[in-house]
Amino acid sequence: MLKKNIVFVAQSLDGYIAGPDGALDWLHAIPNPTQEDMGFLALMDEVDAVVMGRTTFETVCGFDGPWPYQKPVYVLSSSLSALPAKAKEHASLLSGSPVEVLAQIHAEGYHALYMDGGRTVQDFLRADLIDELRITTIPVLLGGGFPLFGTLQQRMAFSHSRTKVYLGEVVQSHYVRNRIL
Amino acid sequence: MLKKNIVFVAQSLDGYIAGPDGALDWLHAIPNPTQEDMGFLALMDEVDAVVMGRTTFETVCGFDGPWPYQKPVYVLSSSLSALPAKAKEHASLLSGSPVEVLAQIHAEGYHALYMDGGRTVQDFLRADLIDELRITTIPVLLGGGFPLFGTLQQRMAFSHSRTKVYLGEVVQSHYVRNRIL
Numbered sequence: 001m002l003k004k005n006i007v008f009v010a011q012s013l014d015g016y017i018a019g020p021d022g023a024l025d026w027l028h029a030i031p032n033p034t035q036e037d038m039g040f041l042a043l044m045d046e047v048d049a050v051v052m053g054r055t056t057f058e059t060v061c062g063f064d065g066p067w068p069y070q071k072p073v074y075v076l077s078s079s080l081s082a083l084p085a086k087a088k089e090h091a092s093l094l095s096g097s098p099v100e101v102l103a104q105i106h107a108e109g110y111h112a113l114y115m116d117g118g119r120t121v122q123d124f125l126r127a128d129l130i131d132e133l134r135i136t137t138i139p140v141l142l143g144g145g146f147p148l149f150g151t152l153q154q155r156m157a158f159s160h161s162r163t164k165v166y167l168g169e170v171v172q173s174h175y176v177r178n179r180i181l
Numbered sequence: 182m183l184k185k186n187i188v189f190v191a192q193s194l195d196g197y198i199a200g201p202d203g204a205l206d207w208l209h210a211i212p213n214p215t216q217e218d219m220g221f222l223a224l225m226d227e228v229d230a231v232v233m234g235r236t237t238f239e240t241v242c243g244f245d246g247p248w249p250y251q252k253p254v255y256v257l258s259s260s261l262s263a264l265p266a267k268a269k270e271h272a273s274l275l276s277g278s279p280v281e282v283l284a285q286i287h288a289e290g291y292h293a294l295y296m297d298g299g300r301t302v303q304d305f306l307r308a309d310l311i312d313e314l315r316i317t318t319i320p321v322l323l324g325g326g327f328p329l330f331g332t333l334q335q336r337m338a339f340s341h342s343r344t345k346v347y348l349g350e351v352v353q354s355h356y357v358r359n360r361i362l
Contacts, residue, residue, distance in 0.1 A: 011349060013356065014196070014333075015330070026336070125322070136350055137354070141336060141339070141361070142338040143333025143336060147196075149322060149331070150294065151196075151325050156286040157320065158321065159225075159320060159350065160320050160350045162347065168341065169340065169341045170341070171341065171344050171354050173318070173352050175194065
């Protein structure tokens with residue numbers, strides 16, 4: 001099966017995935033009366049596993065509502081030796097470099113991966129292991145917080161594949177890594 | 182006449198307006214055989230003057246080709262006492278806080294303004310004096326450089342007004358400041 005690592009993430013207009021003190025309320029500031037999923041369910045159909053860092057995992061565990069992922073979840077952590085008992089029904093723990101982590105996940109038979117969480121996205125981008133970026137921009141300037149992108153040693157070109165506006169306010173663009181340029 | 186300050190600027194996917202060492206070549210990385218102006222001429226029709234910082238002014242003066250602005254240009258600088266003689270045909274010099282600068286420009290009869298340059302945009306945003314953001318995103322991660330947005334003391338909500346994809350690769354979104362939320 002084709003190996004593919006897809007980032008699907010929401011950012012503020014100024015490029016933060018969380019505001020000062022980790023604030024996430026702005027993600028739900030746009031009224032969504034039709035429960036528009038903004039491409040999340042289509043993504044879930046395309047991937048066979050989800051990869052995220054410990055911070056994101058703990059955030060997701062704290063959300064109200066049913067467990068959001070219908071696919072196996074891998075949690076990356078260099079500090080945890082085991083996941084809390086309650087979390088084990090949802091996820092397994094992995095550690096190592098991005099290359100090592102991917103090798104383990106591929107060995108378990110999962111190849112199309114949804115990469116989530118700020119630190120994870122930055123680490124995998126630095127290793128040039130991201131094939132697609134699907135970025136949803138919420139029209140607010142947060143003025144500070146945790147940035148989606150970190151520093152890189154070299155430029156990385158992408159090709160735009162599609163843009164869609166949801167709810168009249170939220171712009172989602174998909175980009176594919178262009179390693180030829 | 183309606184007072185309005187419009188930012189029209191290109192950024193990388195990771196939010197830089199210039200790469201490390203001020204690199205700007207990536208702005209022209211997407212082939213543009215039809216000389217698509219990407220909304221620049223429409224903007225020029227909407228504004229009656231252009232406001233930019235000294236760094237941007239010097240950059241524009243170094244561009245090949247004819248002078249790009251068909252409207253009066255104000256250059257903001259706290260260090261220059263006069264513009265170089267050659268530049269005076271294109272621009273006048275102003276200094277002061279964003280509020281003071283605007284008062285001077287309005288007093289000269291110009292009210293719809295195109296705000297350009299990184300430092301200028303950040304200073305005017307901090308003073309909540311930007312009414313529209315028109316952001317053109319080029320699909321490249323630069324990994325470092327001069328960021329479009331700086332830190333803010335408080336959130337600022339915007340409303341999305343339109344998004345257009347140019348040349349299949351370049352996504353331009355327009356946002357209007359929403360001071361009610």
